[in-house]
Amino acid sequence: MTNEKVSGLIDRYMKVSFYVNKMGELLIKDQICDVLTNEQYYTLRFIQQQRLCTSTEISDAFYINKSAVTSNINRLEGKGLIEREQDQVDRRVFHLKLSKEGEALLQETENKIHKLVESIMTKFDYEEIVKFLDTYEKLSQIFIQMKNEEREEYN
Numbered sequence: 001m002t003n004e005k006v007s008g009l010i011d012r013y014m015k016v017s018f019y020v021n022k023m024g025e026l027l028i029k030d031q032i033c034d035v036l037t038n039e040q041y042y043t044l045r046f047i048q049q050q051r052l053c054t055s056t057e058i059s060d061a062f063y064i065n066k067s068a069v070t071s072n073i074n075r076l077e078g079k080g081l082i083e084r085e086q087d088q089v090d091r092r093v094f095h096l097k098l099s100k101e102g103e104a105l106l107q108e109t110e111n112k113i114h115k116l117v118e119s120i121m122t123k124f125d126y127e128e129i130v131k132f133l134d135t136y137e138k139l140s141q142i143f144i145q146m147k148n149e150e151r152e153e154y155n
Contacts, residue, residue: 031112035079035105043072044098044106047082052095063147081105 025038032041046061047053055069062069073096076082081102087093098106121129 027116028113031116032109036109039072040076040081041106041109043069043076044081044102045110047096048098048103048106052085052097054093054095058096076102 028041029038032038036044042062043058046058050057055066055073058073059066059069073082077084079101080099082096083099084094084096087095124132
């Protein structure tokens with residue numbers, strides 16, 4: 001592939017990536033209303049998927065520093081959406097889990113987002129969706145590998 005073609009593809013990727021990410025975040029924000037930020041929504045979703053997790057696990061999964069996670073966790077706990085449980089073996093460790101209110105809010109939010117994504121997906125053929133998701137998952141794995149390699153360089 002020529003440099004000109006590569007440059008054109010990079011420009012095309014940068015334009016569409018910015019727009020899709022920005023609009024996707026805005027559409028999700030519309031679904032979660034004023035109760036949560038997008039980051040708080042993703043944090044609740046991660047905690048639900050893990051059942052119990054630590055702030056360090058969230059920090060590692062989201063590639064953000066622990067102070068940002070602590071701030072986010074404190075806000076979610078203040079809203080009554082998560083609870084902290086002290087580890088029985090290591091009393092310095094606290095596990096996070098969703099409260100009943102957090103579970104209910106997350107379920108309501110997930111339903112709204114599911115309807116949004118479904119309304120978008122119905123504009124594509126099944127094969128297009130599968131191909132897109134396969135490619136998007138591959139891109140995600142490339143990004144994760146690059147970030148992990150970057151971490152290894154610093155350690």
